[in-house]
Amino acid sequence: MSTQVGHGQQPDSSERTHAMLGERICHHRWQNGVQLWACPRPGRSVSMHLSVAAGALHRQIPGIELPAGTAHFLEHRLFEKQDGDLSARFAALGADIDAETGYTHTSFTCAVQPDAVDPSLRLMARLVQESYFPTEAVEREREIIQREIELYEDHLEWVAFHAATRALYANQPIAEDIAGTTQTLCSIDAETLNQAHTHLYGPDRIQLIIVGPVDNKETLDLVGELFGSTASCLNTNLTRPEPAKVVPRRIETSLAVSRPRLWLGLGAASPWDKPHQAMQRELHLEWVLDILLGGASPFFSQHYESALIDAESFGSEIYVDEPFSFCLIGGDTDDPQRLGETLLATLIDSQTPDQIRADVDRARRRAYGELVSSFEDDDSVREFIETAALRSCHPFDLVDLYLETDAEDLIATWDLTIRDREAAWAVVGPNVENRSGD
């Protein structure tokens, strides 16, 4: 059975099969706003992913401004409940459980054997629905998070990413560490966590993605029992993150690594208000950057051979979400200034439209292979569904976007998000003086 979903509208229930991929995805949204995406497929393990629209950028809730790091702190403290630590109960089920906080979402991922789906899902419901924040435990957690922050302070990937967001979005929440700082951690207490949990963990903010050998009807019934009947009385619109404003500048940060890391940041207004455009932006940018800078591009060969770039670290990352849209381009290099200038010259080259038209078929074939490969194992299927679902798309609509994209779409995205954009520069490395030029 296949039900077509119109752009920008999600029915309360749908079951769609994609003939080319041979995959089926069932979607259900309960009246309280909880959503389930289930992709039944054979296997020996079930991947369950619970995503809550509660991230580091959710700083304003009615009556309180949350300190930086609150969502992450909350994620840490959710495992302990009044009757003990849920980690031990997940362990007793043989489940692998993990949690992660991002800018706009906190997610909990549980991999479990098929016969433990029911009790594991019950634990996941408790994980996000119950709040228990004893003062002593909150104090202890502050120490642990402080250690976590320290651990990442000399982690090149993280330091460089953080420098790039500071270079793009000076003095805005997105430029702050997701885990907060020593100072902001001190102002997070049990009451802060309670308030944040009340406002940010409502059912209308929860999406579940379940992939693996599960029965669709049983899963639907179970999720409905656990999540579908909880009341939603809070106004989600009151807790939307502020759009981030691109204010490009140059940041230099000293770190004892072997060679400098350069990230050039190119930001634009988020296209979130128009259905499917966030997905299109992300997809088109991937293709454009593959054509201009990817492994089969003249740029890559020429500058790999001249040792300006290396294959391990050079690349790009694209981030499109409700409050932001930016891409980072760069890698490790002996000469960050030259790499940056060379990159910019390539990105804004007036011949780019011709290059895109000439190379789009290769890029399409490559992207097609990556798309189909995304449906090979449960974790990548789950990630694919999440990518679409968090952007209010049906995952199969994303597949259609791949198939329908043409050169002119790519040129339009290049024109809007790369050409004539002022770049933010972030350089992290040895013998670099800490500098944040405004």
Place this chain on the structure above:
Amino acid sequence: MAGAQSVRPHSQEGEQTSDFQSRPLHDGRLWVHVHSSKRYKSSTLDLFLPTVLQPHRATGLALISRLLERGTQSYPSLQQLNRHTDLLYGARYFAATQRHGAFQTLRLHFSALDDRYLPRSEALLRKGARLLSDALHRPHAPTGVFDPDWVEQEKTGLLNTLAASLADRSNRAQRRCLQIMCASEPYRLSADGEAVEIKAFDEHTLTALLRDHLEQGVGHLYVCGDIDVDRACKLGEQFPPRSDVARKLCVGTEHTDRPARQVVEFGEASQGRLIVGHRSGIHLAHGDYPALLLLNLILGGDIYGRLYRRVREQEGLCYHIASYVEPMAGFLFVEAGIEAIHLQRVLNHIVDELHTLASQGPTSEELDNARRISLHRLEGAADHRDALIHFDLLRRLAAAPVDRLRLVEEVRQVRVESVRDVARHIVRDTAYLLAPGLTESAGGGV
């Protein structure tokens, strides 16, 4: 304590494990291992050419892997090669050296979509086998040796890669702990090579080394996807034989009665990186290996491990602490990010938990939990061909007569007493701390 592994010649008839059907080619000089499954939408080829980790040679092979990734006689530039694989519907090709215990493998990988997902039949796997064969036997060598410009570029590239790897504090601590712990064993070496050895290689020595490597030992070709054994063997026939089947690769761990060492080195780091290396003498081929697997989970294998509960949750001494097993040597490592002033406290906790496990064993609840997690992972590995290949290659290199499903059965049988007895065999060898400090230390204080 000692462990020994060897690569033994196989029988000539072929064999079948729970995950692979295997057949010898070229008089047993190349084994083709086939995992036939319609589960995937692509098929993969992975060729492994193993040797024992050796100084100088390891660095040369690391350089060769980079050259094999650059091009072939048919695709004599990086751009042409990458364009070729992209046009094969995003096929993936790479060459790399990897470490499997004391072994270094030269690995060539190719993966591509199955025909049923393509507009027309493309036989991509056959093209992939040709690409891998060409990369090894018809590399880009315009004058009969590797292109000297490429060699110089890759020497620079490898130097940068090694420097970047050691700039990662956790990598550096792991590397230093192994170097100190296994000063006279192959385990001390990295499959990525050594920076100081790079200079010695040129296009002639690397070309000769590749030729020599192709003539040694037994190769393993893993073929996974919607393919049967006969077709997979046909693909394997594209790879000329390695010539010296009789050569036996054999390595062992060191017998040592020396006291445990504690080494602190200083470097620029925001937080200390602690690695504690233990020897157990229980490797993959050992009957107590399943109990070691469970001991590891109980001690620090996950967020419900004893060390996580005690050192992080109760004492708040760290954010990260975990243990892991090196299956071919039977090493047990504990790693943690800690403040240097807490070193002794954390070490005491590790010693204390191991002593408690050795004297009292785990609780039944702990053992049951660890068993469930281990079984879930071992059984779930059937859905991940990379995990299946990794395990199968490890057991072959370790000459371990255990396949994945037999290990599942053995894990089911582990008793509290077995874990307790294994804990009694765990001996600390080296505790290494990379501590924040202004003085970069290459040698290390004790």
